[in-house]
Amino acid sequence: MTTATETTTKPATPILQATGVIMRFGGLTAVRNVDLTVNSGEIVGLIGPNGAGKTTFFNCLTGLYVPTEGTVAYKGTVLPPKPHLVTNAGIARTFQNIRLFSNMTVLENVLVGRHTRTKEGLFAALVRGPRYHKAEAASRERAMELLEFIGLENKADHLARNLPYGEQRKLEIARALASEPGLLLLDEPTAGMNPQETRATEELVFAIRDQGIAVLVIEHDMRFIFNLCDRVAVLVQGEKLVEGDKETVQGDDRVIAAYLGTPFEGDPGTEEVAEVEAAEANSTTEDER
Ligand SMILES: Nc1ncnc2c1ncn2[C@@H]1O[C@H](COP(=O)(O)OP(=O)(O)OP(=O)(O)O)[C@@H](O)[C@H]1O
Numbered sequence: 553m554t555t556a557t558e559t560t561t562k563p564a565t566p567i568l569q570a571t572g573v574i575m576r577f578g579g580l581t582a583v584r585n586v587d588l589t590v591n592s593g594e595i596v597g598l599i600g601p602n603g604a605g606k607t608t609f610f611n612c613l614t615g616l617y618v619p620t621e622g623t624v625a626y627k628g629t630v631l632p633p634k635p636h637l638v639t640n641a642g643i644a645r646t647f648q649n650i651r652l653f654s655n656m657t658v659l660e661n662v663l664v665g666r667h668t669r670t671k672e673g674l675f676a677a678l679v680r681g682p683r684y685h686k687a688e689a690a691s692r693e694r695a696m697e698l699l700e701f702i703g704l705e706n707k708a709d710h711l712a713r714n715l716p717y718g719e720q721r722k723l724e725i726a727r728a729l730a731s732e733p734g735l736l737l738l739d740e741p742t743a744g745m746n747p748q749e750t751r752a753t754e755e756l757v758f759a760i761r762d763q764g765i766a767v768l769v770i771e772h773d774m775r776f777i778f779n780l781c782d783r784v785a786v787l788v789q790g791e792k793l794v795e796g797d798k799e800t801v802q803g804d805d806r807v808i809a810a811y812l813g814t815p816f817e818g819d820p821g822t823e824e825v826a827e828v829e830a831a832e833a834n835s836t837t838e839d840e841r
């Protein structure tokens with residue numbers, strides 16, 4: 553019989569292990585010796601001010617950049633820094649600046665994401681024999697399943713460019729899932745979304761995790777991050793400053809200092825800001841007199 557205790561004490565399996573990752577652009581060091589592990593079943597957050605190196609770190613993880621130093625391992629095997637090999641291994645990502653094929657349909661965009669998982673070779677595709685048609689039908693079925701999962705099944709035939717911004721972000725997630733990853737990297741999945749869409753995205757990420765896919769997510773929306781993540785790492789000027797649970801990260805003076813004047817929602821600091829704003833309003837009134 554499985555008990556709750558047994559479940560919680562089960563040793564975590566590392567899915568992603570980034571070790572000593574350094575990325576230099578000429579004289580600028582964008583990522584400084586960063587170590588990060590994501591275990592199976594985890595949702596890990598990566599936060600930090602603008603320009604902290606978060607996207608650059610994702611680019612190092614996915615082979616888009618060849619790190620100046622360091623290694624990235626997936627399920628214990630060091631990955632070559634080539635995007636298609638990283639995708640084949642089982643890491644999928646979305647982009648901060650949406651990268652969809654805007655003149656293709658929603659369904660076609662998801663099918664593009666499946667190409668790494670279709671075994672049919674070029675010859676089969678050229679002659680379009682029965683094997684090809686069978687594989688294509690299976691691919692379409694899986695793509696439709698994914699569209700249902702993210703709630704875009706009714707827009708399968710729409711051109712990607714006609715979707716509202718929030719739905720384009722969801723479609724990026726479906727396309728990433730189409731490669732059947734074991735780890736999903738999300739770069740600002742709720743940027744440009746309204747609060748309702750953001751809450752729905754939270755639920756979507758939980759559902760993805762529940763399907764056995766580990767998640768590493770970059771986001772500036774602190775409520776989203778702390779609702780969602782088991783663990784959060786903070787990058788500041790390329791360096792991992794702090795890593796831990798909500799309490800550890802929110803209580804760290806260095807993190808608060810790094811975000812100068814943008815206290816986490818719901819923190820006592822919010823009242824201080826309100827006081828300062830009230831004082832400023834008063835002084836304006838006095839100036840005007
Ligand atoms: N290809 C590149 N060549 C030169 N510098 C780069 C390159 N890519 C990123 N940088 C620099 O690296 C630093 C980190 O940028 P990055 O985009 O990783 O930050 P970020 O944490 O994702 O910020 P944001 O929250 O604004 O998305 C910045 O100073 C940026 O200008």
Ligand SMILES: [Mg+2]
Nearest residue numbers: 606607608648
């Ligand atoms: Mg970024």
